[in-house]
Amino acid sequence: AYPLVITLQKFLIMLDGTIGNSFFEKFYDARELSNMEVVNAPTLVRNCIRTKEVTYEKFCSIYWPHFNANLTNKLDSSRVFTEIMSHIKGGLRSGNSYDGRLNAEDYVKLSEGRASALSSHERQMIYDIFQDYEKMKGENGEFDMADVVVDLHDRLQNERYEGDIMDFVYIDEVQDLTMRQIALFKHVCKNVSEGFVFCGDTAQTIARGIDFRFEDIRSLFYNEFVLESKCETNHGKKEKGQISKNFHLSQNFRTHDGVLRLAQSVIDLLYNFFPSFVDILCPETSLIYGEAPIWLESDNEDNAVAKIFTNSGNAGAHMVGFGAEQVILVRDDPAKNEILKYVGKQALVLTIVECKGLEFQDVLLYNFFGSSPLKNQWRVVYEFMKEQGLLDASCPSPSFKQAKHNIMCSELKQLYVAITRTRQRLWICENVKEFSEPVFNYWKRKCLVQVRKLDDSLAQAMQVASSSEEWKSRGYKLLHQDNYEMATICFERANDTYGEKLAKALGLRANADRLHGSNPEMASIAR
Known part of the structure; x- marks a missing residue:
């Protein structure tokens, strides 16, 4: 039912299930495939993401120690992960590459830009780590969210999107998204002139793997939303479009x-x-x-x-x-x-x-x-x-x-x-x-x-x-953010037995998932 309020992950899962063969199918194990009749597809996808996705935490704990120490000793893991997700695989220019990834030469050239804080030598080292990361990820049978986005763009180029078309799309906390993630929304809403609102704050760009500026999103919107829309309506003939407006919300109603x-x-x-x-x-x-x-x-x-x-x-x-x-x-x-x-x-x-x-x-x-x-x-x-x-x-x-x-x-x-x-x-x-x-x-x-x-x-x-109600309310907020340890404390303080058991159970499952990457034997015991 509309209005539809969903997370980015939910949007990606829904889009994946709308176009051709799901990206996630190749990551299901035999046991999961045999249970297809009793376990529905969305549950399989969520389980797949939970166990096979390379998050920043997994990148640091499982992948980073295996890379060349001569490279990792000179670089920060957070910076490297951000460069891979936001520039090599998720940036403005990566969409122009045939495989959705910048090649080494184009990535190193980014050092010439005015906003670059990395030298060409540092970028070359990062790209070397990226290549090792991609190889190791493939051997482990895992993926990152940038892989999902690259695959979706590839399918949308070759197959017609036949899902629901939205009249309006509002994206909050847009600073937590990569450019290639944002570009996906052009396929679900054709109301380019007034159908999009992007809201965020670049001073809050602390999400792992994200490097964001509103100037980049304006460039993306003009080139990939406005111009492409004009091209479609004019039978392939490009026509100038209007640059999107910026509105600054300077009145704060929350903080003194x-x-x-x-x-x-x-x-x-x-x-x-x-x-x-x-x-x-x-x-x-x-x-x-x-x-x-x-x-x-x-x-x-x-x-x-x-x-x-x-x-x-x-x-x-x-x-x-x-x-x-x-x-x-x-x-x-x-x-x-x-x-x-x-x-x-x-x-x-x-x-x-x-x-x-x-x-x-x-x-x-x-x-x-x-x-x-x-x-x-x-x-x-x-x-x-x-x-x-x-x-x-x-x-x-x-x-x-x-x-x-x-x-x-x-x-x-x-x-x-x-x-x-x-x-x-x-x-x-x-x-x-x-x-x-x-x-x-x-x-x-x-x-x-x-x-x-x-x-x-x-x-x-x-x-x-x-009060107990306040503790319970805070517990569910933390639960929805996957912070099971603190949610458990909240439910204990609220004397909410059900919430406490739920948070503990979800926490144990999350620990088993983390163990799976480093010690599969222990993970199966934990499960």
């Missing part, structure tokens, strides 16, 4: 101005250091007044989180813990596991990637700079401060170099996402003063943060209780 000002300061750094990697827009505004976020200082900074959740020896205080509308944000899984030792089930702990698309009343951002791969290279912020008159020009500061500091672009986007997850209160806590000091000084000079001592009274004030 104290948080928005801090977020804008991060955007300003992105504009200054990486103008080609983010769309330059007017600052967001809010009609809601709010206090500046709090920078927490603690006597024993290594145990700041422990102080909040153990009452710091104050036996008379009532322990509430964080509620369903509060979260601790950390960089990655190792940091998450470390924090969970202190927190247990008293708070939700998510990585920045996991929290994308979610929002909370209160956010505690823990040790972002202390765990950053940039380490003391954050000092390059002092250069920007001098340009803005926020620092004496005679103060020593390192010069910004694109090749040396290119990872800073991703770091700033992650920081922006973390800051904008909160609706009300934001606390920032660091345990390595040396690494956090440059950005802290930048924020302090602009009066964007207030410094507070983390004592027992503040620790108590930070904690807010939630």
